[in-house]
Amino acid sequence: MDHPIESAAPGPVTAEFRSGNGGSGKTLVGTAYRSLRRDIIEGRLAPGTKLRVEHLKDAYGVGAGTLREALALLVSDALVVAQDQRGFHVKPMSxxxxxxxxxxxxxxxxxxxxxxxxxxxxxxxxxxxxxxxxxxxxxxxxxxxxxxxxxxxxxxxxxxxxxxxxxxxxxxxxxxxxxxxxxxxxxxxxxxxxxxxxxxxxxxxxxxxxxxxxxxxxxxxxxxxxxxxxxxxxxxxxxxxxxxx
CATH class of the missing domain: 1.20.120.530 (GntR ligand-binding domain-like)
Structure with missing residues (x-):
């Protein structure tokens, strides 16, 4: 029940990224990741919503490359779905x-x-x-x-x-x-x-x-x-x- 339970097994993304430590670039990725994750969990980004990088980068105050890295982390969390030629979407709920x-x-x-x-x-x-x-x-x-x-x-x-x-x-x-x-x-x-x-x-x-x-x-x-x-x-x-x- 987010990671939520500590483990010696390899996780889907590194703790360094999740904590935002390890340098300014990674700090920006970590901050964007946490903000996006919170907005998905709390429903501000509704299930199925298309996540357009060109729009979100301004809303979250980061560059397109940083935002794509944050979205990639959310894909590994299975909270975001990446579809070929169709970009990113919030994972549906059912x-x-x-x-x-x-x-x-x-x-x-x-x-x-x-x-x-x-x-x-x-x-x-x-x-x-x-x-x-x-x-x-x-x-x-x-x-x-x-x-x-x-x-x-x-x-x-x-x-x-x-x-x-x-x-x-x-x-x-x-x-x-x-x-x-x-x-x-x-x-x-x-x-x-x-x-x-x-x-x-x-x-x-x-x-x-x-x-x-x-x-x-x-x-x-x-x-x-x-x-x-x-x-x-x-x-x-x-x-x-x-x-x-």
Missing amino acids: LADFHDITQTRILLECEALRQSMQNGDDVWESRLVAAFHRLDRAEKRLDGQQDDHFDEWEERNREFHQALISACTSAWVRHFLGILYQQAERYRRLAIMHKPIPRDVHREHQAILDAALAHDADTACKVLSEHIGMTYEAMKHLPAEMFSG
Whole structure:
């Protein structure tokens, strides 16, 4: 659930580009990348939108070459689609796509959680408890002030899910979960902001935490699966035009 989950496995783009470090050119690319990514995630650049370099370079205050590099990073994130002779487009959203993301994430994250619980020690437990505490505080700030605090909540939610699987021994599983978490972000934002179905996300996170600390793998995976799946169920109740562009 963006990368969202650290991994020793090679990522689709370098951390240097993502952080904007390593020189003025890369700083400009990183800044443009983050601005474009935020506008895609938040819907200001709607799904399916054609991204015309000649127009966007002025809007984002960078040159055409810099903008193309930033768009190439977003292609590797699967947030932008590059089509021969047709340029760049924001990747479309659909229930079918999100169902695929959700089911694959459940499969991998439950396996990662089982591994993490088998290998987790006191350090892992303390990391998990601390992440839950920060998420709890962010959830309280999110209530009633969603626009102001969603980004903080999203970061704390990512940290909690990352802490859950941080003792997983498979770097590749963690790497692919990072990609899936990031892909789900556009959908998750809609579900959390519009609340199409009644849901107590805090209680869901508490149940995951309790089962994980009890080292009850079956229960932990059950409640984690239900938690991830609830976002898909929520999306099914939103008007299709809200996420189809």
